[in-house]
Amino acid sequence: MSTRLLTHLRHVDLAVPDYAKQLDFYAGVWGLTRVSEDDGIAFLAAEGSPEQYVIRLRQADDKRLDLISYGAATPADVDTLAEHLLASGVQLITRPDTLPTPGGGYGFRFFDVDGRTVEVSSDVAVRAHRRIEERESVPVRLSHVVVNSPDITRTRRWYEQHLGFALSDTIGAPHTGDVMNFMRISSQHHSLGIAAGPHASIHHVSFELRGLDEFMRGTGRLLRSGARLAWGPGRHLAGDNTFSYFFDPHGNTVEYTTEMEELDEDTWHPHHYTFLDEEVSDQWGTANAMNEPLAKELHNDVDRGLFIAPPV
Known part of the structure; x- marks a missing residue:
């Protein structure tokens, strides 16, 4: 694709059998902030980032990568990318629509060449974040x-x-x-x-x-x-x-x-x-x-x- 439509990496979503242990690690010693949790799904943010979350954890029988999410600048860019992927024979999982995850937004999902799920979204609400201070060793x-x-x-x-x-x-x-x-x-x-x-x-x-x-x-x-x-x-x-x-x-x-x-x-x-x-x-x-x-x-x-x- 000659025109670059992606802007940045948003979040990585992981599924794990021992959900509680994984959540304790990321929300504890690793230094992320638990922002939302419901029925075996937790969303964790980095204190210095405007992204709603940077890691999502999901309770599952099998360990897997759920998805990798990237940002786009506008809904029009999301639509353009979806159209390009469809025309190129890429398998879409969902069509562009309102997202039900924290911060909402407009996006869609598809499989990459190896079978990973990738999500692209725009217009996700900015999370209130802060400047990380000197000697504060948590992820920005x-x-x-x-x-x-x-x-x-x-x-x-x-x-x-x-x-x-x-x-x-x-x-x-x-x-x-x-x-x-x-x-x-x-x-x-x-x-x-x-x-x-x-x-x-x-x-x-x-x-x-x-x-x-x-x-x-x-x-x-x-x-x-x-x-x-x-x-x-x-x-x-x-x-x-x-x-x-x-x-x-x-x-x-x-x-x-x-x-x-x-x-x-x-x-x-x-x-x-x-x-x-x-x-x-x-x-x-x-x-x-x-x-x-x-x-x-x-x-x-x-x-x-x-x-x-x-x-x-």
Whole structure:
């Protein structure tokens, strides 16, 4: 799609068997704010974000990614995108209409090439939010989401063709081929990452903190809580952002980050980095080494929700 209609990442919705434990984690040590809850569904906001919520949790028998939600500027843009997807043979789950979720808005849902549910919406009411203060180590906003795909080139091309994403950088190596594509819909280096994996699943969900001090304080709080650190703290080369990855109670990976690179889209040319260079993974050299067992854990479980629309 030549015209970019998406503006930003709104929220990521997860379904989990142990709903209470997951809710305690995100509304507790992770630092999100519980804004609404009803009959096994909870909506959690980031205090610094105008979005109504950045994570939705749903009680379910199977662990799955329910959906990834992106914003559009106007209802007309929502309609234009829906028409484009229909004309291109993309399977729509719903047609553009008023949304029943907190903040309302106008949007629709569809399946991406791997079977994930994606939602696009406009005119969602702005949530009352606030400035995050110095040393306050709670998420300011949702930063980005990374998904696993068995064919990252196909998935990248689909997002470029249908949703107007642009490639910012790629990581790979001669013996593996490409293993990560970083995709953008704004000057932010990436709001979507596509990682090579044996199956489609969620790789990680990332939350922006106020600054380096808040990032380290948040990392320390998670460590003291007994949450399992997967990887970090460190600083990536692609995106130049910091990272501390933790596993949530159901084995999904969540990240604290800050200082994501803002690039000049008119002059930017994608890099092709090799992960054989240690500075690509971690410029600081402070994180634990990425190894094959850890990489397999980051592939997560097979997503049980592919090409199955969430019930709500």
